[in-house]
Amino acid sequence: xxxxxxxxxxxxxxxxxxxxxxxxxxxxxxxxxxxxxxxxxxxxxxxxxxxxxxxxxxxxxxxxxxxxxxxxxxxxxxxxxxxxxxxxxxxxxxxxxxxxxxxxxxxxxxxxxxxxxxxxxxxxxxxxxxxxxxxxxxxxxxxxxxxxxxxxxxxxxxxxxxxxxxxxxxxxxxxxxxxxxxxxxxxxxxxxxxxxxxxx
Numbered sequence: 001x002x003x004x005x006x007x008x009x010x011x012x013x014x015x016x017x018x019x020x021x022x023x024x025x026x027x028x029x030x031x032x033x034x035x036x037x038x039x040x041x042x043x044x045x046x047x048x049x050x051x052x053x054x055x056x057x058x059x060x061x062x063x064x065x066x067x068x069x070x071x072x073x074x075x076x077x078x079x080x081x082x083x084x085x086x087x088x089x090x091x092x093x094x095x096x097x098x099x100x101x102x103x104x105x106x107x108x109x110x111x112x113x114x115x116x117x118x119x120x121x122x123x124x125x126x127x128x129x130x131x132x133x134x135x136x137x138x139x140x141x142x143x144x145x146x147x148x149x150x151x152x153x154x155x156x157x158x159x160x161x162x163x164x165x166x167x168x169x170x171x172x173x174x175x176x177x178x179x180x181x182x183x184x185x186x187x188x189x190x191x192x193x194x195x196x197x198x199x200x
Contacts, residue, residue, distance in 0.1 A: 011053055013038075013046040019053070020062065030056070058148075076152025078125035082107045084115040085130035085159055089179060093128060093159070096186050112136035119145065123152045126193065128177065130159045131169065142172045155193045 011019070013027040016036070020027070028046065030036040037052040056062075081097060081104055083090050090108045097106055107122055109115040112135050119127065127145065131138060145151050158165065158176045170176055175189050 011048045011050065013048070016048055016053060020057075076125040076154050077105075077123050079103070080105045080107060080122050080124040081126045081128070082109060082115070082118055082122065082124040083128045084109045084112075084133060085128065086110060086133070089130060089159060092181070093186075096181060097190070100187055100190055112141075115141075119151060119154075124154055125152070126155045126157070126190075128157050128159055131165060132161065139169065139172070142169070146172065157189060157193075 013031065014024050017024045017027045027036065031038045031046050031048075036048060036056045038046045038048045041047055081101075083093050083097075083106065085093065087110055090110065094106045094108065097104065107118050107124060109118050112133065115129070115136075118124070129138065129141070142156060145154065145156060155174045156172075158170065158173045159179055160176060161179045163178060165176055174193060177186060177189055
């Protein structure tokens, strides 16, 4: 699924002001009052990560501009795939993916805590998640990852050992991969998602 890797976008206080339709001093006030997370350059200028700006806008119910939405979409790391599944499934699926895409990074998680941490830190462009993984709310997880622009709008594929998956759940994901893997099924899904990403 390679698409050039991750691009992290950083905004100046003036750019934030323009996005929000306010003057530069208002942005500085938001930062100084702790409403908008920012860091300072060695020259003392404020800089804001796109994810922090998106969170700020979302918390205040402000509309996200098309430019910022595009930036957040680009923030997904299309060279990284996350597999959230038991160890044996992780191992087998990783091997199959590496045979198709030898240059991608595969991140493995075996529980919901690890999945949440890795999605936040690595922003994978493609996530495989086992529908039977215990200890989490998969419906809430999928809707959060698919709707919150701070995750970069990754593709999400469900993994299931059962041939019958709740239609509400399957409609939320980009695809379903049934286990054990059937010949060429994974390759077909990956190539389809790759084409969709190239168009996006």
